[in-house]
Amino acid sequence: MTESLQSPGTVGAEPELPQFPMRRECPFKEPAAYSELREREPVSRATVKVTGRPAWLVTRHADVKQVLGDPRVSSNLKLPGYPHQFHIPPELLAQVRLMMLSMDPPDHTAQRRMLIPEFTARRVREMRPRIQQIVDERIDAMLAAGGPADLVTALSLPVPSLVICELLGVPYADHAQFEEWSAAMMNHELSPAEYGAAVQALDAYLDGLVTAKEKEPGDDLISRFLEKNRVEQVADHLDVVTMARLMLVGGHETTANMISLGVLALLEHPGLSEELRADPSLLPGAIEELLRTFSISDSGTARVALEDIEVGGVTIPAGDGVLALNGAANHDASVFPDPGVIDLHRKEARSHLAFGFGIHQCIGANLARVELEVVYGTLLQRIPGLKLAVPADQLRYKDDAMVYGVYELPVTW
Structure with a gap:
């Protein structure tokens, strides 16, 4: 029997809704509230902390997959019920050009089709030697400088930044500036003016870059996209x-955040590191398990219902915002037994939803997996004595950001 609850946008809704996002008490586990909701009320309402607006939270694996695969929900952030997690003034929202992530078919389908060839498994395999070279060079520099070192600035951030810059044709010399803008855009707690300034500054930079490539294309993704277009x-x-x-x-x-958190997990669970060094063939499965464990972008799957939909026996009315929490789904014990344990042999690990699901599943998943495999594998072999330089409970975690991680990861060897 379908239960029809009061719409979260309805005046007179319960005043004491839980607030989202919910803080992680332990970086290796989901927020405690997720497990409580999954057991007690798997399709429930909450208030988005930054905007004060209500939305539905979906926490069970099967229900999250259903929402993300349902054509009756939209990713369009301009729709009135969309559950924004930033303060976006109406005048700025009206000017926003939708990213592919926020498009629905057919626009989304057309752009994604143009980009898929850049991220196939074969294309990424061809990139692997260069990724290995980048990782080796960063580790060489870190070892030459000596410990302690901040792994975030020495390795975690430079590796994917260099890779994506070379793929897109963006000058890496400008990385400090665009990384600053990028970090600002991920911060829930920025003021509307600060958020808008970061978006506009990055777009102005990229506008100049795209204009230059329209005149003189190179051997890069943006140029190839322009040519196809x-x-x-x-x-x-x-x-x-x-x-x-x-x-x-x-x-x-x-x-970058996944590199740091994965290394943290290996350092805090030395038995895992020893097992991976002894049998490197376990590394691909270990990456899936680490992706499942951390689910670093679990608040990134925001949607809005285009019509009434039934999820988990509950009717979500048309126009209501929905947050399909892949972080909660990835700790659903009905799919992942004993989900709080990092199990390198977990057969179900690849069923995780860390890259999303459906038409908006992360297009760069193949690239991310190869980067993680090269970084973890190389670190394990080249610096077997790697250890934290400070206790893990002294680390600053990104509880204020759209993408979970650590701000610094001091290590030594």
Whole structure:
């Protein structure tokens, strides 16, 4: 029997809704509230902390997959019920050019089709030697400088930044500036003016870059997209700028944070490191398990219902915002027994939803997996004595950001 609850946008809704996002008490586990909701009320309402607006939270694996695969929900952040996690003034929202991540078919389908060849398993395998070279060079520099070192600035951030810059044709010399803008755009707690300034500054930079490539194309993703677009005509100039922003920010923020957290897990669980050094064939499965464990972008799957939909026996009314929490789904014990344990042999690990699900599943998943495999594998072999330089409970975790991680990871050897 379907239970029809009062819409979260309805005046007179319960005043004491839980607030989202919810803080992680332990970096290796989901917020305690997720497990409580999954057991007690797997499709429930909450208030988005930054905006004060209500939305539905979906916490069970099967229900999250259903929402993310349902054509009756939209990713369009301009729709009235969309559960924004930033203060975006209406005048700025009206000017926003939708990223591919926020598009629905057919626009999303057309742009994604143009980009898929850049991220196939074969294409990424061809990139692997260069990724290995970048990782080796960064580790060489870290060892030459001596410990202690901050792994975030020495390795975690430079590796994916260099890779995505070379893929897109963005000058790495400008990395400090665009990394600053990118970090600002991930921060829930920025004021509307600060958030808008970061977006506009990055777009102005990329506008100049795209304009230059329109005149003199190179051997890079943006140039190849522009060349295809002359025939396909699926995007205008500003669409290409917005696509470049999505690729640049998404291509380094997520992987950089995942590198740091994965290394933290290996250092805090030395038995895992020993097992991986003894049997490197376990590394691909270990990466899936680490992706499942951390689910670093679990608040990134925001949607809005286009019509009434039933999820987990509950009717979500048309126009209501929905947050399909892949972080909660990835700790659903009905799919992942004993989910709080990092198990390198977990057969179900690849069923995780850390890269999302459905038409918006992360297009760069193959690239991220290879980067993680090269970084973890190389670190394990080249610096077997790597250890934290400070206790883990002294680390600053990114509880204020769209992508979870650590601000610094001091290590020594």
